[in-house]
Amino acid sequence: MKRLICLLLILSLALLVSTVSYAEDTDTDILRAADVNTDGVINILDLTLVASHFGETPAKDQSPNPDVNRDGIVNILDLTLVASHFGKTVPPPIVFVSTPLFLSVNPESTSQLDMNDTITLTFDNIPEDVKVNTGVAIVEGKTVKITGPFTQGPLALTITWTGGTQTLNYTVRPSVAFVSVDPRADTELTVNDTIIFTFDNTPDEVTVSTGVATVEGKTVKITGPFTPGPLNLTITWNDGSLTFTYTVAKPDIDAPDITSGTVSDGDKDVDPKAINSDARIEIEFSEEVSGNIALQTAAGVDIGWLGSVEGNKGILELVKGKELGNETTYVTYVIVGKVADAAGNETDIRITFTTDITYDGIPIEVSDKTFDTVVLKSDVPIVVEFYTDW
């Protein structure tokens, strides 16, 4: 009770002092300090707060803070300050809002965009009244997302917001459409085949479900090895995705075989006249091959026939004047070469054959006139067949 009486006395004194000395004080900081309970008006409630903490030493950041003059102790000076502004209203605090600053953009300016890309700008604060010269801007907190579709070609994107503007330059790529694929879908592949996709423009961000994709201009090459069996190949690029099905054949590890031919390895008594008449020697393989083939003597000298390999055949064509011969002894020829199938399995060719012997002019015909010279003067034993043609 005693304390309350004391307070009222002090209040009265303070009111008197305020009327006399501080009536014109409008210092905003003081007004705010005197509005101890921060209700916007300096009144008895503030005085009561100061009085109730009289003599105390509150912390500087205490709230509410009855140490109005912030000298470290609640005393008569604080009461006096409150009293001197008694009845005044305190202006609301001014909140300073800084202009949002543009921080970054993704994708970066000067890069390439797809027509349906989204450009995301980041600010240090939430931008207001955002506008763009193209696309649609959506503000999400401190980010602004600008979506297209954008028009193909150069793009100068200007974004404005309260307190700022930013221009970003891009190149909008044309949309890329699939044109063709080779080999076509639903066909058979080998394990190491290459699948070539063609687009109408250079595709970006190409991924494939299997194999390795290499972009070369408007084409994308997909290389294996692919797993034997059904293959669902999905290719995805920045503008789309397609799936093609293939069947991957088991790897071919068998070298091509020689299945037949005009002559076979080891053939003897081959009639050269028949071959010369046909003007060709053919060799047939078990599968389609590529390679080379030539006709040689046993000593390895090329006879001069024209060799070629087409499909599953090796062909040797006679060149006029290079006919196969036969003499009074066997003549050995060798067909040499190397062929490989599509899988690269190689076969060395070596077919040796010998012609038959020609008996033309054997034995030598003698006459009455040559008899003595040939027969009687022979250095070696000689047999004369006296014959007649019937």
Next chain:
Amino acid sequence: MRPVVAEVALEYRETFSFVKLDVNTQREKTLEYRIRGTPTYIVFKDGEIVGGFVGAMPKAELVQRILGILEIEDPE
């Protein structure tokens, strides 16, 4: 069918020579050597007749007869 005489002529050309004479056209030597039938084989050595025989026969027999006349073992 290969002519037997031709085969023998080729195979034994290192051992002896073989020639033939048409009895229908070469009458002088036919008469000189008194050829009565064909084929007739006469073997000469150093310009002299060392043997002969008449008739067609298989290759082996023909060889055997010639080598026998020449008293040579078959080099084959």
